[in-house]
Amino acid sequence: MLNKRIGNMYKFIDYTWNPIRGGCLHDCSYCYMKRYNEEVGKILLASWEFRTGLGTGNSIFIGSSTDMFADNIPSGWIKKVLDYCYQTNDPVKPNTFLLQSKNSKRFLEFLNHPFMERAVLCTTIESNRFYPDIMNNAPQIEERVKAMEEIAGKGFKTMVTAEPLMEFDLDEMVSIIKRCKPRLVNIGRNTRGNISLPEPPSEKVQKLIDELKQFTKVNVKDNAKVWSVK
Numbered sequence: 001m002l003n004k005r006i007g008n009m010y011k012f013i014d015y016t017w018n019p020i021r022g023g024c025l026h027d028c029s030y031c032y033m034k035r036y037n038e039e040v041g042k043i044l045l046a047s048w049e050f051r052t053g054l055g056t057g058n059s060i061f062i063g064s065s066t067d068m069f070a071d072n073i074p075s076g077w078i079k080k081v082l083d084y085c086y087q088t089n090d091p092v093k094p095n096t097f098l099l100q101s102k103n104s105k106r107f108l109e110f111l112n113h114p115f116m117e118r119a120v121l122c123t124t125i126e127s128n129r130f131y132p133d134i135m136n137n138a139p140q141i142e143e144r145v146k147a148m149e150e151i152a153g154k155g156f157k158t159m160v161t162a163e164p165l166m167e168f169d170l171d172e173m174v175s176i177i178k179r180c181k182p183r184l185v186n187i188g189r190n191t192r193g194n195i196s197l198p199e200p201p202s203e204k205v206q207k208l209i210d211e212l213k214q215f216t217k218v219n220v221k222d223n224a225k226v227w228s229v230k
């Protein structure tokens, strides 16, 4: 089923749709879907989801509950999802789609699929620094950036989400985000109250936003407004 946007979801998204679900390989400590994914258990392809009507003119985040481009997801499952979205999309009033992954190199495997031209491809850059105790099995930051650079270079639409934003080095952070050529950068904050992260001070977040605005659009989520950013 399509799930209406709730809580901390991007405001430009109308619905989320999760045909692949279950425990995420990356195991980020701040993951807000952890409890839900533990209930689902092992990763699975929800075959019944391929009867879901995706509607027309909607903005849909596919795979918001687990990273459906993680290395342990079979290619056939991903292809099935892309095929379904492509084949059911209304040519007159099409949906727009968001695909988000920390394993952005896996997007490259599917760039020849015609659906990919219709989607915005997003990766997470929570910091330029890799925090092993927090990011656990997620790909290294440089690996994410390199793949996004290649994807953007081929003309695909890209986006970066810096959420949950963690302490970073300003010049390096700006430079790696710029390499991804994002049409939009999202800034968000940790929403798991029981997890403490190394957060940057407000002035530094503001500087980051000012720098990013020199070359792209910036979306500051409500949860990040506590940093008093404009």
Ligand code: SF4
Pocket (backbone or CB within 6 Å): 024, 025, 026, 027, 028, 030, 031, 032, 033, 034, 064, 065, 066, 067, 102, 138
């Ligand atoms: S990659 Fe996303 S879904 Fe997977 S553990 Fe990290 S935050 Fe959760």
